[in-house]
Amino acid sequence: MSDESDLSRSTQSVEGDNASNHSPRLRAGQNVACRVLGEEPGGYVILLTKYDLPGFLPLNCKLSIGEEVVAQVVCFHNNRVLVSCRVKAPILRIVS
Numbered sequence: 001m002s003d004e005s006d007l008s009r010s011t012q013s014v015e016g017d018n019a020s021n022h023s024p025r026l027r028a029g030q031n032v033a034c035r036v037l038g039e040e041p042g043g044y045v046i047l048l049t050k051y052d053l054p055g056f057l058p059l060n061c062k063l064s065i066g067e068e069v070v071a072q073v074v075c076f077h078n079n080r081v082l083v084s085c086r087v088k089a090p091i092l093r094i095v096s
Contacts, residue, residue, distance in 0.1 A: 026048075026051065026053075026073045026076070026081065027073065028073055028074060028075065029072055029073065030072065030073045031070055031071070031072055032048050032049075032050065032051070032070070032071060032072070032073055032081075032083065033048070033049045033050060033068060033069075033070055034046040034047065034048055034049065034055060034057065034068065034069055034070070034071050034083060035047045035049050035066065035067070035068050036057075036063045036064065036065055036066060036067045036068075036069070037054075037065065038065060039065075040056065042058050043056055043057050043058035043059045043060075044056070044057045044059060044063055046069075046071075046083065048081055048083075049068070051081075053080075053081050054079070054080045054081070055080050055081035055082065055083050056080050056081075056082055056083070057069070057071055057083050057084070057085070058082075058084065059085060069085075071083035071084060071085055072084055072085075
C-alpha cells in the first residue's frame with residue numbers, strides 16, 4: 001500500500017470485517033472507553049463499552065482485569081477493533 005492510500009484510509013470510517021454493521025461508525029483517532037477483559041500476548045483483550053465491540057489494546061504496562069481506560073481507535077481487524085494509547089501520555093483511567 002502506498003503512503004497516500006494509507007493517509008486516505010486513516011481519515012475514513014473504520015471499515016472491514018463487520019464494521020458496516022456498526023452504527024454510528026467508529027473513526028480512526030476517535031477516543032473510546034474500553035474495559036479490560038483479559039491478557040493476550042502483546043497486550044489486552046478489551047471491550048469498547050459504548051459500542052459493545054471486542055477489541056485489542058497492544059500495551060506492555062500492567063492493567064487489571066475489569067479496569068476501564070480510554071484509548072484511540074486505529075482500525076478494524078479480524079473482527080476486533082484495534083485501539084492504542086496516546087504516545088507520551090499516561091493511560092487515562094476511568095474513575096467511577
